[in-house]
Amino acid sequence: MKISTKGRYALRLMADIAQYGGGGPVSLRDAARRQQLSDKYLEQIVTPLARAGLVRSVRGAGGGYLLTRLPEEYTVGEILRPLEGDLAPVECATDQDFCPRSGDCVTVELWQDIHRAVSAVVDGTTLADLIARSAEKQAARKLGTE
Numbered sequence: 001m002k003i004s005t006k007g008r009y010a011l012r013l014m015a016d017i018a019q020y021g022g023g024g025p026v027s028l029r030d031a032a033r034r035q036q037l038s039d040k041y042l043e044q045i046v047t048p049l050a051r052a053g054l055v056r057s058v059r060g061a062g063g064g065y066l067l068t069r070l071p072e073e074y075t076v077g078e079i080l081r082p083l084e085g086d087l088a089p090v091e092c093a094t095d096q097d098f099c100p101r102s103g104d105c106v107t108v109e110l111w112q113d114i115h116r117a118v119s120a121v122v123d124g125t126t127l128a129d130l131i132a133r134s135a136e137k138q139a140a141r142k143l144g145t146e
Contacts (some may be wrong), residue, residue, distance in 0.1 A: 001118065006083045009037055010045050014079050015130050016070040017055065025057075025064030045083065052082040071131055077122035087122065088115040 016031040028046065032039035046065060049055050054074065055065045067074070080087065091098040093111035102108050 001087060001089045001114075002031070003080065005086060007043050007080045009035070009041065010049060010079055010083050011076060011130065012037070013042055013045060014049070014054070014067070014074065014127055015134065017065055017067055018127055018131055021064075021066055024062065025066050027064035030064070033057060048082040049079070052078075054079060054082070067127075070128075072126050072128035074127040075109070076122045076125045076127070077119065079127070087118050089118075 004098045012035050013031055014131070016035055017026045019027050020030070020034070028039045028042045031037075032042050046055060046057075050065075053068055056068055057063065059066055077087070086094055090111045092102050092105070092108055093115040096102045096108075099105065101106075104107060
């Protein structure tokens with residue numbers, strides 16, 4: 001299983017909004033600059049996030065995007081899925097009717113185990129966890145340069 005650039009950038013965008021949106025909306029242009037991403041590409045990414053109810057837009061001068069909940073209430077999995085779909089490595093990991101051989105297949109349990117392991121990580125990690133990791137990295141970087 002490979003997470004696309006849209007999925008990876010969605011996580012970075014959500015973390016950016018969480019970190020910098022404390023007082024109000026975060027513009028895609030500002031987030032793109034901080035994350036060194038194309039604001040046009042972020043426009044494509046924010047649409048499914050908004051459709052999923054993860055962010056809301058504020059129009060007008062000073063507008064941008066806000067989280068709809070607190071960072072600790074978002075899981076990485078719920079941010080990835082609107083862009084990536086199901087995170088199963090193969091179809092038969094979640095749909096036993098997909099393959100007529102699933103009852104005799106020697107690998108189906110392996111695919112299910114992989115799917116459960118990935119789901120446990122992405123559904124057990126919150127946006128707040130990512131922000132805390134970022135803060136730790138920034139602090140370590142400052143200590144290393146002083």
